[in-house]
Amino acid sequence: MSKLLILAEGYLADPHHGKTTRGVVNYGQNEVVTIVDSTFDGTDFQGIPVSATIAAALVHGPDTALIGVAPTGGKLPSEFRVQVLEAIEAGRDVEAGMHEFMADDPELSARANARSVELRDLRRPPDDLSVPTGANLEHAADVVLTVGSDCAIGKMTIALELHRTAQNQGRASVFVPTGQTGIAIAGWGIAVDAVVADYIAGASERLVLEGASQGDLLWIEGQGSLIHPLYSGVTLGLYHGSMPHHLVLCHRAGDLRIDGWPVHTIPPLSELVEIYERAALPARPATVAAIALNTSRLDEQAARVAIEEAEAETGLVAGDPFRFGSDRLVEAVGTAIETRKA
Amino acid sequence: MSKLLILAEGYLADPHHGKTTRGVVNYGQNEVVTIVDSTFDGTDFQGIPVSATIAAALVHGPDTALIGVAPTGGKLPSEFRVQVLEAIEAGRDVEAGMHEFMADDPELSARANARSVELRDLRRPPDDLSVPTGANLEHAADVVLTVGSDCAIGKMTIALELHRTAQNQGRASVFVPTGQTGIAIAGWGIAVDAVVADYIAGASERLVLEGASQGDLLWIEGQGSLIHPLYSGVTLGLYHGSMPHHLVLCHRAGDLRIDGWPVHTIPPLSELVEIYERAALPARPATVAAIALNTSRLDEQAARVAIEEAEAETGLVAGDPFRFGSDRLVEAVGTAIETRKA
Numbered sequence: 001m002s003k004l005l006i007l008a009e010g011y012l013a014d015p016h017h018g019k020t021t022r023g024v025v026n027y028g029q030n031e032v033v034t035i036v037d038s039t040f041d042g043t044d045f046q047g048i049p050v051s052a053t054i055a056a057a058l059v060h061g062p063d064t065a066l067i068g069v070a071p072t073g074g075k076l077p078s079e080f081r082v083q084v085l086e087a088i089e090a091g092r093d094v095e096a097g098m099h100e101f102m103a104d105d106p107e108l109s110a111r112a113n114a115r116s117v118e119l120r121d122l123r124r125p126p127d128d129l130s131v132p133t134g135a136n137l138e139h140a141a142d143v144v145l146t147v148g149s150d151c152a153i154g155k156m157t158i159a160l161e162l163h164r165t166a167q168n169q170g171r172a173s174v175f176v177p178t179g180q181t182g183i184a185i186a187g188w189g190i191a192v193d194a195v196v197a198d199y200i201a202g203a204s205e206r207l208v209l210e211g212a213s214q215g216d217l218l219w220i221e222g223q224g225s226l227i228h229p230l231y232s233g234v235t236l237g238l239y240h241g242s243m244p245h246h247l248v249l250c251h252r253a254g255d256l257r258i259d260g261w262p263v264h265t266i267p268p269l270s271e272l273v274e275i276y277e278r279a280a281l282p283a284r285p286a287t288v289a290a291i292a293l294n295t296s297r298l299d300e301q302a303a304r305v306a307i308e309e310a311e312a313e314t315g316l317v318a319g320d321p322f323r324f325g326s327d328r329l330v331e332a333v334g335t336a337i338e339t340r341k342a
Numbered sequence: 343m344s345k346l347l348i349l350a351e352g353y354l355a356d357p358h359h360g361k362t363t364r365g366v367v368n369y370g371q372n373e374v375v376t377i378v379d380s381t382f383d384g385t386d387f388q389g390i391p392v393s394a395t396i397a398a399a400l401v402h403g404p405d406t407a408l409i410g411v412a413p414t415g416g417k418l419p420s421e422f423r424v425q426v427l428e429a430i431e432a433g434r435d436v437e438a439g440m441h442e443f444m445a446d447d448p449e450l451s452a453r454a455n456a457r458s459v460e461l462r463d464l465r466r467p468p469d470d471l472s473v474p475t476g477a478n479l480e481h482a483a484d485v486v487l488t489v490g491s492d493c494a495i496g497k498m499t500i501a502l503e504l505h506r507t508a509q510n511q512g513r514a515s516v517f518v519p520t521g522q523t524g525i526a527i528a529g530w531g532i533a534v535d536a537v538v539a540d541y542i543a544g545a546s547e548r549l550v551l552e553g554a555s556q557g558d559l560l561w562i563e564g565q566g567s568l569i570h571p572l573y574s575g576v577t578l579g580l581y582h583g584s585m586p587h588h589l590v591l592c593h594r595a596g597d598l599r600i601d602g603w604p605v606h607t608i609p610p611l612s613e614l615v616e617i618y619e620r621a622a623l624p625a626r627p628a629t630v631a632a633i634a635l636n637t638s639r640l641d642e643q644a645a646r647v648a649i650e651e652a653e654a655e656t657g658l659v660a661g662d663p664f665r666f667g668s669d670r671l672v673e674a675v676g677t678a679i680e681t682r683k684a
Binding site for chain 1: 577583603609621625
């Protein structure tokens with residue numbers, strides 16, 4: 001177990017780029033002892049003290065610094081470089097999930113060597129990846145993949161919530177991490193967006209087989225969206241490599257356009273259900289078992305209405321696990337599994 | 343201009359794994375002076391003498407050895423390693439399109455240094471790639487992407503054939519290479535299957551912008567298939583990154599299953615048309631302008647019947663450019679462009 005200092009300068013309040021921070025605080029196996037974001041100095045985040053500087057953060061006793069932001073494109077923002085160097089100088093290990101690896105940076109690796117600290121690049125893929133073998137169709141586990149209308153709307157956290165609920169119900173449930181935050185949370189996994197493009201499906205197959213060795217109900221952390229103009233390739237490779245039996249479709253209620261890309265519209269939920277079900281390969285049909293609505297931008301009454309409307313439009317069970325619990329969604333997935341096996 | 347020796351040991355007669363050899367012989371800008379494949383020693387391939395060994399091949403005066411096979415997964419087959427070392431020892435540059443880079447191999451790079459020869463890894467991506475900028479929707483060129491039912495059925499050669507025909511008609515036509523063979527042929531490009539998965543679309547956008555600076559009718563070399571269990575992620579990332587206006591759907595007549603994966607079926611052509619058109623983003627709808635049928639496994643009468651049936655099933659112009667010429671397909675693409683702009 002590590003004691004984490006999370007570097008989140010300027011991003012603590014940002015639900016998109018700060019999603020690593022939120023995920024690790026809420027679901028991680030390691031204790032977060034402090035968060036560095038000078039714009040929130042002196043406050044706390046879910047009970048965790050926020051510090052303005054690395055020096056001030058050290059009094060909380062962290063042994064590891066984790067970069068808690070997920071910038072577009074995956075490069076280390078320059079403002080974080082100084083803080084990473086300070087953490088190294090203070091003898092703390094550093095974890096990061098960038099596409100640019102810290103260990104490949106001559107200055108960072110030299111300083112880390114000099115201080116005998118470890119630089120852990122969570123997105124560095126295993127060096128023996130290849131294409132799928134076909135074993136993704138042959139294990140015994142039930143596979144559920146979270147998919148969605150956009151990035152950063154809750155695909156990972158929905159998978160974690162449904163996994164937790166299923167685990168509390170006594171199921172041999174496994175959360176399967178496919179991105180840097182999931183890896184930081186669960187302590188294993190492969191960032192499928194960081195592998196050689198030809199190996200997306202192969203990496204996804206490997207994760208499913210590892211999951212199937214741990215349990216019989218797998219919740220695969222989804223990535224991107226089939227309708228996202230930047231990341232759809234990763235989404236489809238993960239889909240076909242993990243060969244899910246069922247999907248949980250995640251959407252932020254009210255969103256009509258891809259975040260940051262107003263030219264790219266999001267179709268209605270019923271059409272999204274069809275797009276995702278049609279994208280399954282004939283050898284492994286997949287059904288959307290439930291809709292997970294992120295209602296964080298609505299008041300409670302509007303949230304209930306949005307959920308009712310989603311159910312009426314799609315004929316599926318819908319819900320917001322963060323607001324109203326996960327039981328109905330997990331039950332809907334269980335029903336879909338039983339129906340398939342009947 | 344190089345004088346090429348192509349290494350194709352055991353694969354010269356294999357239309358799938360030998361596709362690099364065929365592409366470079368038929369479309370490449372460099373002269374191929376000999377091909378090494380001991381199983382065809384003493385014969386010729388389209389007039390090019392075949393040699394049994396590197397030593398025997400050197401009499402034909404090559405200055406560069408090109409690995410002419412495309413193995414699944416992209417790793418250098420061990421039987422080629424000996425030949426690569428012999429070519430280096432003989433002072434020849436070596437080009438290869440594997441995912442494993444020659445220049446990163448300590449033995450190969452040390453031997454190449456000692457002999458002052460160059461190792462060119464055609465699949466090594468530029469080191470400044472990132473996600474798309476949105477400029478793929480803003481240039482003035484007409485973009486045509488070849489898509490298909492499977493790998494290695496002719497998506498690259500169809501793009502090359504239609505490009506040639508359009509060029510002969512006086513159009514400012516550009517072939518846009520997206521894979522190692524296309525790069526070996528055209529002398530530029532990025533192997534989009536070899537980039538970091540998050541950057542597939544970004545690399546594809548960059549290729550389209552480069553193409554749009556060279557001409558106004560772009561033929562994008564397609565990769566994989568949306569229904570391929572190994573490579574579909576690359577296919578969708580290339581699709582959404584290149585933002586084509588029109589598609590040419592390639593299929594090998596008679597194929598009902600993905601090559602090598604009998605569990606994965608190929609749907610009817612009309613359904614493939616729908617799958618590909620539905621996969622376009624709303625901001626850039628794409629239509630299938632024509633069907634390119636590979637009829638190489640049929641006799642001439644059966645080929646004509648297959649083409650007629652494809653036209654009847656889809657309502658689109660169909661043809662086999664290798665057997666019956668490209669004019670009708672290029673005309674159909676031209677009509678699609680005019681209809682769109684009308």
